[in-house]
Amino acid sequence: MKIRKSILGVSGEYYVAAELGKRNIYAQLTLGNQKRTDLLIFSEENDKLLKIEVKCK
Secondary structure, eight states, rough: OOOOHHHHHHHHHHHHHHHHHTOOEEEOOSSSSSSSOOOOEEEEETHHHHHHHOOOO
């Protein structure tokens, strides 16, 4: 069974968010068809909002 690209992409984003959560890093998924970033995380060390783009195959 072949997995659709859209489903594979979203599952990759959830996987990365879960792994970050295991490391006590809060990650917020962004939703939408034409988004510019996949995950947003807040760095408490330097008080910055970081953007993460996830790619998976």
